[in-house]
Amino acid sequence: MQKFTLDRAIFHLQSVRQRPALQLFAGWAVAAVVDRLWLTLDRRVPAWDQADYLTGSLNYWHAFQTPQWLSSEWWTQVWLLSSKIPPLTYIATVPFLNLFGTGFDRATLVNLFLSAVLLWSVYGLGRHLFSQQVGVWAALLCLVFPGLVAVRLDFLLDYPLTAATALAFYSLTLWRDRPESWLRTIAFGLALGIGLAVKQSIVLFLAVPLLWLTLELCVSRQWTKLLQFVVGLGSSSLVCGWWYRTNWLLVLTASKRATVDSAIAEGDPALNTLSAWTYYLQHLPEQASWLLLAIPIAGFVKWRLSNRSSLSPSPVLPRQSFVWLAVFLLGAYLLCSLNVNKDLRYSLPLLPVLSIALAWGLSAWGWRTRWLTAAVVAVLSVIPLQPTTEFVPAMTQAYVGLPFPHEAAIEEIVRTEPYLQTTLGVLPSTSTVNQHNLNYYGALSNFRVYGRQVGVRSEDVPQDVRSIDWFVTKTGDPGSVPSAYSEIVETVERGGEFALHRQFPLPDGERLNLYHRQQPWVTVTLQDAPGVTEGVALDSVLVPPRVPPGSPVPVTYEWSGSWESLRRSVVLLTWRQQIDEKTIAEPAFWLHDRSIASGLLASKPLQVAERCPKTGILHPDGQSDFDSCTFEISETTAMLPPADLPPGTYVLEARYLDLNTGQAQSIEIPSVAVEVDLSAPIISAPELDWETQLRQLAKALPQGTSALDPVFSEISRINQYDPVQGYLDRAIASLEYRLERDPDRLDWAYTVGLAWVVKKRPDKAISVFERVVALDVNNPYAYAYLAVVNLADWHPIAARNAIETALSIDPSLPELHVLDGIASLMVGNLWRGYRELRLGLSAMAESS
Incomplete structure (x- = not known):
């Protein structure tokens, strides 16, 4: 050596x-x-x-x-x-x-x-x-x-x-x-x-x-x-x-x-x-x-x-x-x-x-x-990295104290609702408890739970509370929260609709409170019946016998079927007026197209170790084969008969639209009817389903730019409740199916176009707004929307064509000049782009 x-x-x-x-x-x-x-x-x-x-x-x-x-x-x-x-x-x-x-x-x-x-x-x-x-x-x-x-x-x-x-x-x-x-x-x-x-x-x-x-x-x-x-x-x-x-x-x-x-x-x-x-x-x-x-x-x-x-x-x-x-x-x-x-x-x-x-x-x-x-x-x-049992967010010391309860809270939600995708309303916003980290732990749990901050605006608190079944609060300092925080916390903790489901200790001595709706809007159970392999069944419909037009109406649907059939479908529900056979006019109707369970069924349900009653097959690992099971789903929601709906008796029609194949088939339904009566009292109802809200919002689009801020503000709120925005896909699928059979419905076309825009797919929205301008031919805003989606998808020449048509209808709209300026810049016409942008922006500044 x-x-x-x-x-x-x-x-x-x-x-x-x-x-x-x-x-x-x-x-x-x-x-x-x-x-x-x-x-x-x-x-x-x-x-x-x-x-x-x-x-x-x-x-x-x-x-x-x-x-x-x-x-x-x-x-x-x-x-x-x-x-x-x-x-x-x-x-x-x-x-x-x-x-x-x-x-x-x-x-x-x-x-x-x-x-x-x-x-x-x-x-x-x-x-x-x-x-x-x-x-x-x-x-x-x-x-x-x-x-x-x-x-x-x-x-x-x-x-x-x-x-x-x-x-x-x-x-x-x-x-x-x-x-x-x-x-x-x-x-x-x-x-x-x-x-x-x-x-x-x-x-x-x-x-x-x-x-x-x-x-x-x-x-x-x-x-x-x-x-x-x-x-x-x-x-x-x-x-x-x-x-x-x-x-x-x-x-x-x-x-x-x-x-x-x-x-x-x-x-x-x-x-x-x-x-x-x-x-x-x-x-x-x-x-x-x-x-x-x-x-x-x-x-x-x-x-x-x-x-x-x-x-x-x-x-x-x-x-x-x-x-x-x-x-x-x-x-x-x-x-x-x-x-x-x-x-x-x-x-x-x-x-x-x-x-x-x-x-x-x-x-x-x-x-x-x-x-x-x-x-x-x-x-x-290295010294600042030394371990400590006292958590200090701004320090780089390794925290080795008590664990945070985020994973346990997510596991509790999934255990309680093993078949559903859950949106968790997160009310505090601290560095340790906030919508982002609870959302992250929900994503770690196979994307079963999505954390979202709600209760931001006082005017949205009632909708927030009606739309979400789970909330998280904490004792002590709630962090950087909006002004409506105390209002929504008071509603959740003391309003009577929610119960404290479980408490979790936090390392700083405070507590994390998990609240659950006492009567959830959607429940899923295994059904003690032979398994079904095709389609779904509508077993029951609960609806008030008399309802007024123009007000939300509570309705409870009970469905049954195999898991995949229930999850991959959109049900086309039409409440159609009963008329005399001699009447020439088309019967009035309203839509309640929707996905079963509001689209909240998990893509991969939690594999609980239980056998499907009568028909279930037990895997060697002790978990059920859900493809062989029949499920029963009860969902309570609200529908909206239009305010101009004529009085009369309306009966339910239902079809099942498979999202994978695009094929539709009739559903056997129980006999159910509702009377639309102008004198009927307004009935307390849950929040409208998201597809219905989208259709209502799209009706404002022909009004132009003045309607856009309220529309997109409401859509931002709805997107908090459905973090994956699946309601947009379902609205597109159902309305495209209906437009094939009734191509002149402008409100449906606007809804489909709006849905594609919210999905950030201008390439898909172009063809829809081309259909819109064919139906709303004298509305300059329709052409403006077509120009916007063309610009977003890098088609400035097509956008210019739409803008020119809109300007020929109403050259005074400053927004059209702004769009013309952008399109000109994109094709390299710098002088026209500068001129039109300056003209449009100055006009908008004066009008504001």
């Missing part, structure tokens, strides 16, 4: 210095071990953003379980899974969820891969601009920056964005400084596309370097390289183009809410204050640590002083490299400060590039100073 000596140790250290890959791997491995140990110990639940992103990764994981790689429809659905946030982080997480299972700790494994990308990019950039030593130290600094350590231990988009920004800037720098190369051009474009597919805010960090480089190429007249640059920018669409094409309109319209509205809600400093422009500078020591700022800055001073006093030649400052770093850092800092929504996470992509400058300053010191600084910072970075 060789004896340890200082010379031998120095020899081994020097050999390691010559192998940067080994140094980087060692740093990555040590950081990975520390991270995984911390995550193993930590028992906290994800906060708002983290839980939202984790749910997004689960949505993509679920979609990629049954991929249809050659189906354009499947890809469109994939891009729509995340309409506001680019999906690359979610997609990159899918392989880790496939390999290691679902859950917070497993999802954060993607950060190991991102750390490798970050280290490689920073090392490469530092080596290219300065030296191998600077590259290695810059990469290692990224492992110990407190700001990066905090997000590396979490599931946020900021760490992927940091890695993607470093990769894109490294690729851009290589292309800038090397001879003309189409391969590097495409590499830069793909790297930029990766960044854009992670988060749109990468533009804040790369916009100034891209503009700087454009000016450089134009001034130096490097036209070939400028062409390459343009091609590189265009090639980024190969990575992110399809998502942006599908969601571009929502990305633009949601930007105000994500920036201005959030800044106002969080009390961020206004841009006309000094604090708005010094915010990130003031907090830089928190992100990079005072020590890692002070020692490198002192290194710059030391280099400068030694350069002045030394009689021997000193190393030349790589001025061009520092200018390039300054272009990135100053430009990104100014644009980040210009963003009114401030958060320390939003400036993290600055740190990798800053680390290169700091590493150069650190290299001015001897190896002892460098390693001592790194060791002290590493220790200081």
Whole structure:
């Protein structure tokens, strides 16, 4: 065995210095071990953003379980899974969820891969601009920056964005400084596309370097390289183009809410204050640590002083490299400060590039100073990670105290209603109890429970309470809640419709309260009868004998059938007037088309260990074969006879529409009739089913823009109750079936068009609104809607045709000029676009 000596140790250290890959791997491995140990110990639940992103990764994981790689429809659905946030982080997480299972700790494994990308990019950039030593130290600094350590231990988009920004800037720098190369051009474009597919805010960090480089190429007249640059920018669409094409309109319209509205809600400093422009500078020591700022800055001073006093030649400052770093850092800092929504996470992509400058300053010191600084910072970075039994949301200490009850609450809901998909109304909004993390744990439970924040507006509280069967409240501080919070809590806890189902202790000594409706609107039971394999049966209908027109009417339907038949169907219910055979006029009617159980039947019911009565087959694992079972469903809802309905007796007709085949067949129903009487008293009723509400809202669309805000406000409320928006598919299926037989019903056509728009499918809505304009030929708003969906699907010429027709009907509508301006810009007619936009926007401003 060789004896340890200082010379031998120095020899081994020097050999390691010559192998940067080994140094980087060692740093990555040590950081990975520390991270995984911390995550193993930590028992906290994800906060708002983290839980939202984790749910997004689960949505993509679920979609990629049954991929249809050659189906354009499947890809469109994939891009729509995340309409506001680019999906690359979610997609990159899918392989880790496939390999290691679902859950917070497993999802954060993607950060190991991102750390490798970050280290490689920073090392490469530092080596290219300065030296191998600077590259290695810059990469290692990224492992110990407190700001990066905090997000590396979490599931946020900021760490992927940091890695993607470093990769894109490294690729851009290589292309800038090397001879003309189409391969590097495409590499830069793909790297930029990766960044854009992670988060749109990468533009804040790369916009100034891209503009700087454009000016450089134009001034130096490097036209070939400028062409390459343009091609590189265009090639980024190969990575992110399809998502942006599908969601571009929502990305633009949601930007105000994500920036201005959030800044106002969080009390961020206004841009006309000094604090708005010094915010990130003031907090830089928190992100990079005072020590890692002070020692490198002192290194710059030391280099400068030694350069002045030394009689021997000193190393030349790589001025061009520092200018390039300054272009990135100053430009990104100014644009980040210009963003009114401030958060320390939003400036993290600055740190990798800053680390290169700091590493150069650190290299001015001897190896002892460098390693001592790194060791002290590493220790200081680990100390805040130490375990604690007291949960503090803002700290990075590993919480090892009592577990949070989120999983237990979700399990209790699923156990109580094993056959239903449940919407859970979440009333508090704290970092530990909020709609996002309860929704995430519901997604972990096979997407059986969806958490949604309700009770936001006082006027919506009655509908919220009537539409949801489960609510969560908590004792103590409810967090950042809307003004209607106390009103809906009072209604749930003391209104009499809900009972406290169960309480769960929280680590801070407070309690989580789970409330359930005492008489649920939908109940599902196994039926003690032979199994059915085809269709469904309507066994009973309970409805008041006399009802007034124009008011909701309570009705209870009792269905039976096999699970798949009940779940995949839409029932076409028509209440038709009984008339004398000699009457020539068509009988009046109203619709109550709906899905059974309001579409809440779970796709995969909980496999309870019980045998179907009489017919069930017991699997070897002790669970029932539900395909051989008969289920009975009782649902209480409300229907709406139109206000102009003529009095008389109305009887029920029913057909079963199979969503898989599109085939309809009659259903045997009990004899039931209801008398519509103008003098009948108004009867207390539940909330109207969602399909009926959608049909009622669509009737306002011919009124134009004045009706849009109320319509979409109500749809946003309904979407909270049905998180998967299945009611839209059912409304489309039922009304398309009816329109085939009665094609002149304008209100039905508007409803189908509205449903496709809410589903973010302008490609499907185009043909529907073409049908609308054929029926509503003199309404300029009908053509405006057709123009909007054409613009949303990138058909500006078709949109222009619709706009011209609308302008010929009513040229005074300012909205038409705005649409004309947008369409003109999309076809490249900049002057007309500017003119029409200015005309339309000024007219809208005057009218408001």
